[in-house]
Amino acid sequence: MPNLSAAPDSTVRRLLIVDDDVDFAVSTSRALGLAGVDCTLVHSGAGALDQLARDPVEVVLLDIRLGGEDGTDLAARLRARHPDLIVIIMTAYASVDSAVAALKAGAYDYLRKPFFLDELVQALDRCFQLAQLRRDKARAERQLALLHQIEAASQLAAGLSHDFKNMLAVIGANLMVIDDGLHAHDVLKPYATDAREAALTAADLVARLMGFARGEGPPGAVIDLGAVVGNVAAMLTRTLCQGMALDLDLPAAPLLVPADPRQVETALLNLLINARDATGGRGRVAIRLSRVWRGGPYARLEVVDDGPGLTPEGLERALEPLFTTKPEGTGLGLPMIQQMALRHGGRFRIGNAGGGDAMGGDGARGARAVLDLPCLGGDEAPDPGLDQGSGENM
CATH class of the missing domain: 3.30.565.10 (Histidine kinase-like ATPase, C-terminal domain)
Structure with missing residues (x-):
């Protein structure tokens, strides 16, 4: 039995098979199940539209003739509702015109029945790799947008921190004068001391915020x-x-x-x-x-x-x-x-x-x-008892 190459992020590979030949659809799904593909079967265009609305998948294996329906028209409708859908069209009546029509309808690949299982597996492998590349691209775009947001937040934090630092300097200086001028047994002395310490703590927090904004590196401690x-x-x-x-x-x-x-x-x-x-x-x-x-x-x-x-x-x-x-x-x-x-x-x-x-x-x-x-502790290879950090899924 052929095997699909392992998904880079171990995502379950799911496929929607749309074919009015029930025996073919069932046998194909069983064979692909052994190859690690989770298949869902429908036997009409309406069934495909309804299934994708309820439970979207990334790849569809579609017969070009579904009773009285035209598979190329259905492929175009599916792609109109789900633009990222990857469609493989299969037919027992292959011709140049049908292949061109399939590609114009947005099909990613085209298979002629009967085909060997290896041929189908290779075609699906390409489809799932494309789907993974799209996910990776979307993730990279989100991370880039996040970096831009962090940069904007850093600039905002730098500006606010500078203003707060100046105000805290005035507050701290005045509290120091008040605290030092009060007698040790004055009833207001504890309150002035607490306020002075709070101002110092606030100044320390502002310094940390400015460090965040400037992207300062860690100290040598x-x-x-x-x-x-x-x-x-x-x-x-x-x-x-x-x-x-x-x-x-x-x-x-x-x-x-x-x-x-x-x-x-x-x-x-x-x-x-x-x-x-x-x-x-x-x-x-x-x-x-x-x-x-x-x-x-x-x-x-x-x-x-x-x-x-x-x-x-x-x-x-x-x-x-x-x-x-x-x-x-x-x-x-x-x-x-x-x-x-x-x-x-x-x-x-x-x-x-x-x-x-x-x-x-x-x-x-x-x-x-x-x-x-x-952490410190040498760069030697890990011993069998050391957690190697495997199994992370975040």
């Missing part, structure tokens, strides 16, 4: 990522995530990463606050830190919640700057994590948890964020 993650989780357990269950899975040995600890803290803080908001502050979050191999040693930080997960729009636009599903959200948290990962030579992605293995329960769902950062 090396941190124990496990210690940073543990400290942030402990702090949030006592404060913002007080009503949640945080399940920590950290390695016993230090996991050394060349990174800015403040940026890592901010990234984890954003992810945990998102998890808190998604679960209403009463959910369960698994935080796992491990060492994986992606052509070199990487530290992988996973944050998985048991909330409702991301909507299709959320999955598509989660990393777009200024996109948010929260009434008072800024839409900059996740894009800043992504940019931080890229500047450190890492990778960040977010999706739905699915089956729930990461949460330790059957059927658990929710959002899953994965941050990979290069």
Whole structure:
């Protein structure tokens, strides 16, 4: 039995067969099923239009004669409704005119019955490869548009940060004068001190935002990522995530990463606050830190919640700057994590948890964020016990 070449992203290859010869359609679908193609059968033009409206596919195998219907006319109608549809027309009455008519109707390929299964498989292989190329092109265009949005957001952040920095400098200077001028036992002293410290914290946040806008590279500091993650989780357990269950899975040995600890803290803080908001502050979050191999040693930080997960729009636009599903959200948290990962030579992605293995329960769902950062530990080949980072589908 011939085999179709493996799909680059392991996408299931689905085919709609439109043929009024039921025996031929059934036997062909069975043979293609053994070759890894999931086939759906219809036996009329109306059936094809209805099936594609309910369950779109990318490739159609269409007979040129369907009882009293003209397959070339049907191909043109299908392509009019589904412009990206890839159609192979087959016929037992091959002629130059019918081949030209098929191509004019938008058919991608043309087969003469009877044909060998190998011939059909090769034609379908070309069709599925074209479909994959189109998906790759669309993905690249979305990523390019995202980069343009990040650039625009960075320019906006730079301008706003500069103005806020100037205003905070005035506020901080005045608070310093007030704080230093108050007696130690003055009833207003604690309030002035708190306001002064808050202004300093705000100035630090603005500095981080300006770093995001300028695309500054990571400093030369090396941190124990496990210690940073543990400290942030402990702090949030006592404060913002007080009503949640945080399940920590950290390695016993230090996991050394060349990174800015403040940026890592901010990234984890954003992810945990998102998890808190998604679960209403009463959910369960698994935080796992491990060492994986992606052509070199990487530290992988996973944050998985048991909330409702991301909507299709959320999955598509989660990393777009200024996109948010929260009434008072800024839409900059996740894009800043992504940019931080890229500047450190890492990778960040977010999706739905699915089956729930990461949460330790059957059927658990929710959002899953994965941050990979290069870590120290040698460039030797991984040992059998090291997670090699396979199986990622985000």
